Each structure stands twice: as structure tokens, then as C-alpha cells.
Amino acid sequence: MELFTQALREAARLLFDLSPELVDIVVRSLRVSGSAVLLGILIGMPIGVAVGLGRFPGRQIAVALIHTGFALPPVVVGLFVYMFLSRSGPLGSLELLFTPTAMIIAQALLAAPYVAGITLAAVQAVPPDVRLQARALGASPLRALWTHMREARLGIGAAVIAGFGAVISEVGAVMMVGGNILGETRVMTTAIVLETRRGNFAVAIALGLVLLAIAFAVNLALTRLQQGRRPGEVGGSAREGKPAR
Amino acid sequence: MSLLRAQGLRRRYGRRLVVDVDALEVGRGEVLAVLGPNGAGKSTLFRLLLLVEAADEGRIFLDGREVRPGDREARRRLAGVFQRPYLFTGTVTDNVEYGLRARGLKRREREARVAELLALLGIESLARAPVNELSGGEAQRVALARALAPMPELLLFDEPTANLDVTVRRRFREDLARTIRTQANAAILITHDPADAFALADRIAVMEEGRIVQTGTPEEIVLRPATPFVAAVTGAELLGGGRVVACEGERVMVAMEIARGAGPRLAGIAPDGAALPPGTPVTVAYRPEEIALALPDEVEAGACNRVPLRVAALVPAGGMVRIRLEGDVSLTALVARHAVEVLGLEPGREVVARLEASALRVFPAR
Numbered sequence: 088m089e090l091f092t093q094a095l096r097e098a099a100r101l102l103f104d105l106s107p108e109l110v111d112i113v114v115r116s117l118r119v120s121g122s123a124v125l126l127g128i129l130i131g132m133p134i135g136v137a138v139g140l141g142r143f144p145g146r147q148i149a150v151a152l153i154h155t156g157f158a159l160p161p162v163v164v165g166l167f168v169y170m171f172l173s174r175s176g177p178l179g180s181l182e183l184l185f186t187p188t189a190m191i192i193a194q195a196l197l198a199a200p201y202v203a204g205i206t207l208a209a210v211q212a213v214p215p216d217v218r219l220q221a222r223a224l225g226a227s228p229l230r231a232l233w234t235h236m237r238e239a240r241l242g243i244g245a246a247v248i249a250g251f252g253a254v255i256s257e258v259g260a261v262m263m264v265g266g267n268i269l270g271e272t273r274v275m276t277t278a279i280v281l282e283t284r285r286g287n288f289a290v291a292i293a294l295g296l297v298l299l300a301i302a303f304a305v306n307l308a309l310t311r312l313q314q315g316r317r318p319g320e321v322g323g324s325a326r327e328g329k330p331a332r
Numbered sequence: 333m334s335l336l337r338a339q340g341l342r343r344r345y346g347r348r349l350v351v352d353v354d355a356l357e358v359g360r361g362e363v364l365a366v367l368g369p370n371g372a373g374k375s376t377l378f379r380l381l382l383l384v385e386a387a388d389e390g391r392i393f394l395d396g397r398e399v400r401p402g403d404r405e406a407r408r409r410l411a412g413v414f415q416r417p418y419l420f421t422g423t424v425t426d427n428v429e430y431g432l433r434a435r436g437l438k439r440r441e442r443e444a445r446v447a448e449l450l451a452l453l454g455i456e457s458l459a460r461a462p463v464n465e466l467s468g469g470e471a472q473r474v475a476l477a478r479a480l481a482p483m484p485e486l487l488l489f490d491e492p493t494a495n496l497d498v499t500v501r502r503r504f505r506e507d508l509a510r511t512i513r514t515q516a517n518a519a520i521l522i523t524h525d526p527a528d529a530f531a532l533a534d535r536i537a538v539m540e541e542g543r544i545v546q547t548g549t550p551e552e553i554v555l556r557p558a559t560p561f562v563a564a565v566t567g568a569e570l571l572g573g574g575r576v577v578a579c580e581g582e583r584v585m586v587a588m589e590i591a592r593g594a595g596p597r598l599a600g601i602a603p604d605g606a607a608l609p610p611g612t613p614v615t616v617a618y619r620p621e622e623i624a625l626a627l628p629d630e631v632e633a634g635a636c637n638r639v640p641l642r643v644a645a646l647v648p649a650g651g652m653v654r655i656r657l658e659g660d661v662s663l664t665a666l667v668a669r670h671a672v673e674v675l676g677l678e679p680g681r682e683v684v685a686r687l688e689a690s691a692l693r694v695f696p697a698r
Binding site: 214 | 379382384385404407408410411412414416417418420421430431434435478479482488
């Protein structure tokens with residue numbers, strides 16, 4: 088209990104002092120995880136939409152593969168990225184290993200299955216009549232697809248939140264491909280591991296609390312963006328033939 | 333020249349032939365109703381004609397030019413209102429201007445058109461309302477305004493009143509009647525409800541199991557149904573089977589067949605061009621509202637067919653009463669409540685059902 092109280096005091100001090108080291112770690116964590124989520128969206132969302140709305144042979148296998156991605160162990164992803172980026176790997180000449188870029192790549196690969204899987208479910212949950220209705224009003228196929236995705240945005244927002252959640256707290260992959268180099272690749276999770284190994288439990292717990300607070304703040308912002316309007320309710324009265332008031 | 337014409341249109345789902353329409357057309361200034369029961373293939377036909385689904389066979393012509401689902405220019409000359417119109421996320425205005433945005437209209441033009449339509453449909457106060465706060469009737473009006481906004485040449489409706497309750501349905505039908513003729517060149521109305529078809533259409537095409545079985549004006553469809561199915565879909569009831577005993581022009585004398593042998597002889601009308609020589613097995617249909625009831629001692633001379641029957645049951649139907657009559661044949665009569673009181677009708681009461689020959693339709697049995 089004393090340790091925990093001490094940790095809380097330490098956390099308060101760290102936050103109050105805003106030490107350059109802490110700020111550096113927090114900013115890097117946000118930059119790496121934010122970029123990874125964006126890259127994960129760029130990879131995962133088109134896949135989710137294509138598999139969710141497309142009809143092609145092997146579609147069920149594709150869905151199962153995406154869902155298997157939810158269970159990807161971060162260290163396995165880290166291992167693969169390490170092998171690709173290591174000096175003897177196929178992309179070794181790029182010299183990206185132990186850089187924030189390598190961490191972004193690894194985390195993007197972890198976020199993409201979440202984004203794809205939840206986007207897939209979200210676009211499937213929208214009635215197919217939406218695209219037909221849009222086309223019946225003269226929309227191009229692209230505009231009709233955009234309209235469909237707008238209707239699915241509650242679920243697509245959840246996909247982004249889940250993708251962010253998958254990477255902000257991740258440590259295995261970033262440790263392997265980033266190396267936890269102070270001032271270069273040290274992020275909050277790797278710093279927590281380091282401080283714990285050093286026996287600085289108070290600092291580790293303090294960093295953990297800061298990490299949770301940041302995760303909460305980012306999720307709150309994303310949730311506000313997502314829940315601004317609830318498309319699931321839109322047109323519900325018409326669909327259910329609710330009588331006029 | 334017709335505005336839209338379909339020729340040899342076929343659509344299969346698996347092995348099932350859902351749409352099998354040899355010919356269908358709608359002219360400029362015309363409202364065509366496609367009337368049929370659920371499962372007749374009407375909604376599939378709606379999507380084919382709206383060019384949002386491809387047919388397996390057949391051709392569709394718009395102003396004489398063949399068009400296909402990928403033809404965006406053609407699709408923009410049409411607009412459709414689905415049975416359960418999905419209103420997109422946002423406000424009423426966002427929805428009504430959707431088709432205008434898709435056509436790249438400038439903001440000022442969009443605003444003017446939206447304001448005009450909302451006023452026309454009496455929903456101008458809802459312009460900024462989120463669509464999830466609308467009632468069923470309001471949502472249906474928004475869907476109508478949204479379809480009308482781009483000034484389509486041909487409007488298509490799939491069961492426009494099916495999701496509305498009775499009072500809202502009547503008002504919405506009036507809105508439809510007022511707007512489709514002023515805002516579009518022509519309209520196709522897909523419906524299972526004869527009331528929609530009779531209230532709104534210039535011509536009715538009756539659909540049965542994917543096929544158009546008869547096309548004509550509402551009067552022709554009611555007075556000269558080509559088949560018992562057409563008669564039934566427009567509100568007629570089947571009286572039963574019989575055999576022709578005499579035929580003179582369109583007038584046919586039929587001996588009804590009943591369980592105990594020969595039933596009453598009734599005079600009716602044959603469909604146009606049907607040859608019904610004596611002995612032909614036939615099916616007879618009638619409209620319940622065309623039956624007049626009288627007490628046995630009060631029957632006046634002149635009525636063509638008189639059938640003595642007994643009242644079996646009375647079922648209130650709004651301002652009218654449906655009366656089930658049993659005897660040598662079974663009939664359902666639809667009479668005013670007032671008549672029930674005047675005649676003192678109750679179960680077991682003997683009555684005489686009177687039908688003019690023109691009220692009985694005789695069809696060759698299938």
C-alpha cells in the first residue's frame with residue numbers, strides 16, 4: 088500500500104514537474120502509436136470494407152484470417168518485422184531497425200486486423216438498401232459506398248478506438264524492433280519495463296498511470312467524435328413504420 | 333413514344349424465375365401501377381426498372397434508347413422510393429438535397445429546390461430536424477421529397493404506403509397524387525394495395541408469379557378481369573365452379589356445382605374474347621360490394637340473379653359489415669351498417685342475395 092501511495096505521489100510529481108524526459112517519452116509514444124493507428128487504418132479499413140461488402144470465393148477464409156489477427160502475439164509481429172528489417176533481412180538496406188519507423192510498422196501490423204475486423208462487421212451491419220437507395224438517387228458507385236460508410240461510422244469509430252487500444256499499451260513488438268533507446272525509441276511501455284527491471288516500482292507505476300490517463304483522454308476524444316450523431320437510429324422510424332404523431 | 337419500355341425482362345434467383353415480363357411500358361404523363369400480391373416479383377421488377385439491378389435477359393429502353401444499370405446518365409433520369417426508405421444520417425435537408433449534391437448542383441440552387449419541395453409537402457418546419465426524430469409519415473414525405481428533388485423524368489415507388497397506418501396512408505396517398513403529376517413526367521407504382529392503384533394510376537398491370545397477366549385502365553381491370561387471379565387481386569371473391577349451360581355473346585348462363593349435385597343457375601359475363609360453349613367448366617367470381625340483400629318476401633322483380641341463402645356470420649369492417657351467407661353456394665356480402673339494422677340481419681336469418689349479371693365474372697376453369 089505504501090508503495091502504491093508513493094507511486095501516486097511520484098506520478099503527481101512527474102506530471103507537475105513535466106520533466107523533459109517524461110514529455111519526450113509521452114510525445115514519442117503518442118507519435119508512434121498515432122502514426123501506427125493511421126497506417127493501420129490505411130491498411131485495415133479498405134480490407135474490412137472489401138471483405139465486408141464483397142462477394143468472392145474464399146471470403147469466409149478471409150474473414151477468419153482477419154479475426155485470427157486479433158490474436159496475433161505482439162512478440163511474433165515484432166519478430167517478423169525484426170527479421171525483415173535486420174541487416175540480413177530483405178529490407179535491411181533501409182536501416183530502419185531500432186528507429187521509430189520500425190516501431191510504427193510493427194504496431195500498424197498489430198492495429199490493422201482490429202481495424203479490418205471491426206470495420207468489416209460495421210459495414211455489414213448497415214442494410215444493403217442504403218447503397219441501392221443512394222444509387223437510386225443518382226449517386227456514383229463511389230458516392231454510394233461513401234454514404235454506406237457514413238452510416239457505419241459508429242462501428243468504424245469503434246474500429247479506430249480498438250486499433251488505438253491495441254497499440255498504445257503494446258510493449259513486446261516495440262521493444263524488439265525499437266530497442267528502447269533513450270531519446271530515440273523509448274516509449275511509455277518500454278520505459279515501464281525498464282524502470283521495473285531497475286526496481287524503480289514507483290516510477291514504473293507512475294508511468295503506468297500516465298499511460299492510462301493518456302489512453303483515457305484519447306479514447307474520450309475518439310468516443311465524442313464517434314458518438315456525435317448516432318446513425319444507427321437514423322431513419323429508424325421510417326423503417327419500422329412508426330405512426331405519425 | 334413511351335418514356336420507359338421493358339421487353340423480355342427475366343430475372344432468376346437460383347433456379348427460381350422471379351421476373352418474367354414480356355412487355356411493359358409507361359408513357360409520358362402517365363402513372364402505371366404494377367399490382368400483385370407479396371412474392372409476385374414486384375420489388376425485383378422495381379429494382380430492374382430503376383436500373384440498380386441487372387436483368388438476366390431482356391432490354392430496357394428509355395426514350396427509345398437501350399439503357400443498362402451501369403448507365404449513369406440514364407439512372408439520373410430516374411428516381412426511386414423504396415418500400416422502407418432509408419434516410420441517411422443527418423437532417424431532413426441533408427437527405428432532400430442528396431440527389432442534388434450527387435448531380436453537382438450549387439448550394440444556392442440546392443437550397444431553393446429543397447425549400448420548394450419541403451413547402452410542397454408541408455414539412456418546411458422540419459428542414460433542420462434530425463431524421464431520427466421523424467414519425468413514419470414525416471419520414472415517408474422526406475423520402476418522397478428526396479426522390480422528387482432532382483426532377484426525375486420517371487419516378488418509381490415500391491409499396492409507398494405499405495408501412496404507414498391507415499390515417500397517415502390516406503393523407504400520404506393524397507400527397508402522392510398531388511405531387512407525382514406536377515413534379516415528374518411519369519411514374520411507376522409497385523403495390524399490393526388495390527386502393528393505391530385505383531387512386532393513383534392511369535393504367536394497372538397485374539402481376540402474378542413474375543408475369544404481367546393483364547394490363548388496362550382501372551375500370552377495365554375491375555369490370556373485365558382476364559383471370560380469376562386478376563379479379564381476386566382487385567378485391568373480388570371466388571364463388572366456386574360450374575358448367576356453362578348457355579352462352580349468348582358475352583352473357584353466360586352457368587349451372588353452379590355443389591356437393592349435392594346441381595346448384596343454382598346464374599347469369600354472368602365472360603371475359604373479352606373468351607369462347608365458352610355449353611358444357612365448359614368455369615370459375616365464377618363476384619365483388620362483395622355488388623351484392624344486394626333483401627328479405628325473402630320483399631324481393632322485387634328485375635334483379636337478374638336471386639339466390640336464397642341464410643346469414644351465417646356478421647363481421648364489422650369499418651363503416652360496413654361483411655356478411656357470410658350460406659346455402660346452395662357460399663357468398664360474402666359487404667353492406668352498410670344501416671342496411672343490417674333495417675333488414676334485421678342476424679345469424680340464421682333467411683335472405684335473398686341479388687346480383688346483376690354484370691356483377692358476376694365467369695372464367696374458363698384452368
